[in-house]
Amino acid sequence: MRFAALHRDNRQLLLKLVVIVVLMLGFGYALVPLYKHICEALGINVLSLSERQTAAAPKGMADGNGQVDYSRQITVEFDTNARGPWDFKPAVRHMTVHPGELSQVMYEFRNKQDRTMAAQAIPSYAPMQASAHFNKLECFCFNEYTLQPGETKQWPVVFVIDPKLPKDVKTITLSYTFFEVAGKGGFKVGAAPKGAGAAL
Known part of the structure; x- marks a missing residue:
């Protein structure tokens, strides 16, 4: 009798544990939509923001951590200066x-020379006050590069403009001057830009 009662108690305990595990799994699956509904109800919309940014990927957007100010539009103009026998240009001249x-x-760079060269780009901004609010997360200007004769390379510039940018600034010009570094070796051809998150 004692063994039968113990066996019955063990089965009841096992059944309770199985129910608890099933409930925990169900809660885990329900957590994401529940969190989304709570955020929407409170006006946070963190997940909705991420979805909008992902959906906008074709125009160059990526997932960000900050809030986007959709009430303002900034025109960013891209200017390039090549001091030497090479081609240097952005894919687009401006974007909003x-x-x-x-x-x-x-950006695309082509070494038109018949020799290997080491080069680097230096950015500048107009108006000057915009420089403190123009944050580059990835940029070829962080490093020096080596290009072989006739080689063409393409590099991305990933950036975000701080919402604290003064309200009167509606246009920012990002200008790069690409120059040869005399007597210095650059990074190996094809090296990916390092130093993402640095600021110049």
Whole structure:
């Protein structure tokens, strides 16, 4: 009798544990939509923001951590200066972005010389006050590069404009001057830009 009672108690305990595990799994699956509904009810919309940014990927957006100010639009102009026998240009000459929006533009560089060269780009901004609010997360300007004769490379610039940018600034010009580094070796050809997150 004692053995039968013990066996019955063990089965009841096992059944309770199985029910608890099933409930925990169900809660885990329900947590994401529940969190989304709570955020929407409170007006946070963190997940909705991420979804909008992902959906906008074709224009160069990527997932960001900050809030996007959709009430403002900033025109970003891209200017290039090549001091030497090479081609250097952006894929687009300008784009319109929202403060807090993570955006990307591609640049192309071609070494027209018959020799290997080491080169680096230096950025500048107009107006000057915009430089403190123009945050580059990835940029070829962080490093020096080596290009073989006739080689063409493409590099991205991933940036976000701080929503704290003064309200009167509606246009920012990002200008790069690409120059040869005399007597210095650059990074190996094809090396990916390092130092993402640095600021110049």
